[in-house]
Amino acid sequence: MLQGNRDVRSNVSLAAVLDEARQRFADANPNSLARQNEAAASLPGGNTRAVLWYPPFPVSFVSGEGCRVTDFDGHTYVDLVSEYSAGFYGHSDKAISAALVDVIQGGILLGAPNRYEARLAAAVVDRFPAIERVRFCNSGTEANVMAISAARAITQRSNILAFREGYHGGVLTFAHGGSPLNLPFPFIFADYNDIAGAAALVREQGSDLAAVIVEPMLGGGGCIPATREFLEALRAATKETGALLIFDEVMTSRLDYRALHGAHGVFPDFVTLGKYIGGGASFGAFGGRADLIDRFDPASPGAFSHGGTFNNNILSMAAGYTGLTQVLTQEASRAINARGDRLREAMNVSLERQGVEGIVIGRGSLMNLHFVKGPVETPAPLDNADPSVIALWHVEMLLRGYYVTPRGMLALSLPFGDAELAGFTAAFDDFLSSNLKVLPRRTN
Structure with a gap:
C-alpha cells in the first residue's frame, strides 16, 4: 500500500490538497512516469485509450492476479476498475x-x-x-x-x-x-x-x-x-x-x-x-x-x-x-452482485455518518460515487459536482492501494471477496475522515 493522505485539519483549499496528493502520487511512481514520458514519443498522451489517462499521469501495470494488479514501481492494488467492467472474471481465472x-x-x-x-x-x-x-x-x-x-x-x-x-x-x-x-x-x-x-x-x-x-x-x-x-x-x-x-x-x-x-x-x-x-x-x-x-x-x-x-x-x-x-454460473452471478449491493450500501453509510454530501448509485457489481446531493435519478444533478472532489478521491484511493476510476465508477470482478470489500470500505471511510475540511458537507 502507498502512503495515504495526512489528516486535513488546517484551513487549506481543495486545490492545494489535490495538488499535494498528486505530488505524493508522482513521487511514489517514478517508473510509471518514465514509461509515460517514453510512450508519449509515439503515442499521443502516452497511451491509446482516452479513458485510461488522468493527471498527473496514469499508473502503469506489469501484471495481475485475481482481483489485484501490480504497477511498474512494485505497488499492488485491489482492482475496482476491472477494465471498465470487461474484466469481470479477474486477471487469472x-x-x-x-x-x-x-x-x-x-x-x-x-x-x-x-x-x-x-x-x-x-x-x-x-x-x-x-x-x-x-x-x-x-x-x-x-x-x-x-x-x-x-x-x-x-x-x-x-x-x-x-x-x-x-x-x-x-x-x-x-x-x-x-x-x-x-x-x-x-x-x-x-x-x-x-x-x-x-x-x-x-x-x-x-x-x-x-x-x-x-x-x-x-x-x-x-x-x-x-x-x-x-x-x-x-x-x-x-x-x-x-x-x-x-x-x-x-x-x-x-x-x-x-x-x-x-x-x-x-x-x-x-x-x-x-x-x-x-x-x-x-x-x-x-x-x-x-x-x-x-x-x-x-x-x-x-x-x-x-x-x-x-x-x-x-x-x-x-x-x-x-x-x-x-x-459465470447463476450462483456466481448472484454472489458478486449481492456483494456489490453491500459495498454500495456500506459506502453510503460512511458518507452519511461522516456528514459528507455524496451518494453511491448503481446496481449489483457496477456503481458510481458522486459528490452531490441524492437521490440521483437523471444525469442533471451530476452537473453540480465539483470535479476536483472526485479527483482527490481518485488519487487518494490509489495511494491507499485501491485502483479506481477517475470518474468514480467501480466495477467488481468475481474474485473480489468479503475481505476486499471490508478493506475498501475502511479505506474509503478513512479518506472521508481525513479530508472533511475540504469535502462538501451535508445540509439539512
Whole structure:
C-alpha cells in the first residue's frame, strides 16, 4: 500500500490538497512516469485509450492476479476498475487460462468456423431471453453500430432516438453534448428516465424513427439505473410506432444472470453485448429477434453482408464460451452482485455518518460515487459536482492501494471477496475522515 493522505485539519483549499496528493502520487511512481514520458514519443498522451489517462499521469501495470494488479514501481492494488467492467472474471481465472492455452497450441487464426463459435452462440441464446439469434463482432462499439445500421435498413427509416449522457461506444458518445467524432446518424435526444417525454418523442417521430437505443443502466453516464416503468414505456411506444428497440447491455448484462432485460421482463428487439463476454479477449455481439438477425444469413436472398476478420477469432470464442458456461454460473452471478449491493450500501453509510454530501448509485457489481446531493435519478444533478472532489478521491484511493476510476465508477470482478470489500470500505471511510475540511458537507 502507498502512503495515504495526512489528516486535513488546517484551513487549506481543495486545490492545494489535490495538488499535494498528486505530488505524493508522482513521487511514489517514478517508473510509471518514465514509461509515460517514453510512450508519449509515439503515442499521443502516452497511451491509446482516452479513458485510461488522468493527471498527473496514469499508473502503469506489469501484471495481475485475481482481483489485484501490480504497477511498474512494485505497488499492488485491489482492482475496482476491472477494465471498465470487461474484466469481470479477474486477471487469472484458471479455466479461461487453460482454454486459451489449448486453442493457442491448436492454431490461432484458423480462417474458418471453429469448434467454439457455435457453442458460444448457443450459450448466449440460452442465457439471455431477448436473444433468439446472435452475430459476433469485435467490440461493444461495433455491436451498437451494427444494430443501429440494421434497424435503419430493416425499417427503411432514418432517425435514431438516443439519450443525453448515454454512451454506446467511441463513435456514439453523448455525454456533455456529444463528440465531434460521432457517426453522422440522424439522432434525436431525450432525457433519461423521463417516461412521458421520451414516449411522446417516439410517437412524435412516428414513421421517421427507425430505433431507440438505451442502456438499462447508464454506464459512462454515472451508473443511473433505468426504472422498469421507463423501459416499459419505451417498449410500448416503439411497438405502437413500428420503431425497433435496442438495449445496449454491453455493461449491464453482468448485473443479472439473464441481463437487465431479463431481470426487468422487458424484451427489446435488439440486444448488444461486449466486454466481459469475451472472457478477457476482444468481443462484441448483437442479437435479438430471429426474424431480424436472420437477415444476416448468407444463404438467404438479399442477406445483409456482415464482415469482420476477427468476428469468430478462436481466442475470444474459447475464452468467452468457457467464461460464460463454466465461470459465470447463476450462483456466481448472484454472489458478486449481492456483494456489490453491500459495498454500495456500506459506502453510503460512511458518507452519511461522516456528514459528507455524496451518494453511491448503481446496481449489483457496477456503481458510481458522486459528490452531490441524492437521490440521483437523471444525469442533471451530476452537473453540480465539483470535479476536483472526485479527483482527490481518485488519487487518494490509489495511494491507499485501491485502483479506481477517475470518474468514480467501480466495477467488481468475481474474485473480489468479503475481505476486499471490508478493506475498501475502511479505506474509503478513512479518506472521508481525513479530508472533511475540504469535502462538501451535508445540509439539512
